[in-house]
Amino acid sequence: MCGMTVIDGNPVQAPPVDACVAAGADYPRPDGQDSYTIGEVAEFTGLSAPTLRWYEQIGLMPQVERSHNGQRRFGNRDLDWLNFVRRLRLTGMPVADMVRFAELVRQGEVTYDERREILERTRTEVLTRVLELQDTLAVLESKINFYAAAHRAPEGA
Amino acid sequence: MCGMTVIDGNPVQAPPVDACVAAGADYPRPDGQDSYTIGEVAEFTGLSAPTLRWYEQIGLMPQVERSHNGQRRFGNRDLDWLNFVRRLRLTGMPVADMVRFAELVRQGEVTYDERREILERTRTEVLTRVLELQDTLAVLESKINFYAAAHRAPEGA
């Protein structure tokens, strides 16, 4: 059933990003480290620093830790979450919906059902999109072949 | 070679939408008709009438026929083109790039090579996106399964 760290009754403080954050490629990150500046995270994720701040501001990030002098310190958990956000963005989900999901995550286990429903709807949409894109791939290849053939035999026989 | 109407040295007037417009589902359209109002096309395509006008204005449509009193009359050829545009939009291609492609189409056979290159780049991008979405599907399913399992067995073990 998904072999990831199921620490949802969280020990210290970091809010549960989400249970089950395995599967799929992660962002590159240095080994044995769990604290990154916004600049580092920007580099890892390809998101700009302002975007990361904005994500936090609108509630798309589970509030980020701060260093003694007020600078953000992102943890691996945050990188996992950003990786998931990247995937959702890829599916075309509006940021507002992702924020909604993030709120549900913050509310804890009681929202499991609603979270599941959201992800199931998303899954259906993604599946549809994948099928359409595969159709589109066929269209593209047929056109590419046409152009290539026309190139070899200029002016239709 | 793609078995569609390859009339690129065009007989009467309608500009060559594109050679090779087969493959993939078309918009629904009444049989044996080749002239539709903007309202009908809006209904077929799901695009709004203003959007269709805007597409024409920015050069994304090969200029549309007009009736005696100046109203647009879209043909099946236009529907085919809009269907292709819909696919390109689905791939995330910016409208500006589609306009560029439309320009190439208007310029005729001499642009076959450039068109092929564009479509090849697009194909690569779409392929990448499909793979990422399939990855995302796996992530979604794993999370869905987690939530479903947690639902059946509330509070760990």
Next chain:
DNA sequence: GCTTTGCTTCAAGTGCACTTGAGGGCTTTA
């Protein structure tokens, strides 16, 4: 010590893809 580098907040600006509004014309139905 002073400048550079990298971070901070808050507000305003940008780019894209449309959408909406204002003002008007033609054709069809009451």
Next chain:
DNA sequence: TAAAGCCCTCAAGTGCACTTGAAGCAAAGC
């Protein structure tokens, strides 16, 4: 003949997802 419905153009407005600018703090290098 008058109102309804569908079309027209042109210009301005909207929503989303960021991006940029202004003003300032704080540790690091010369």
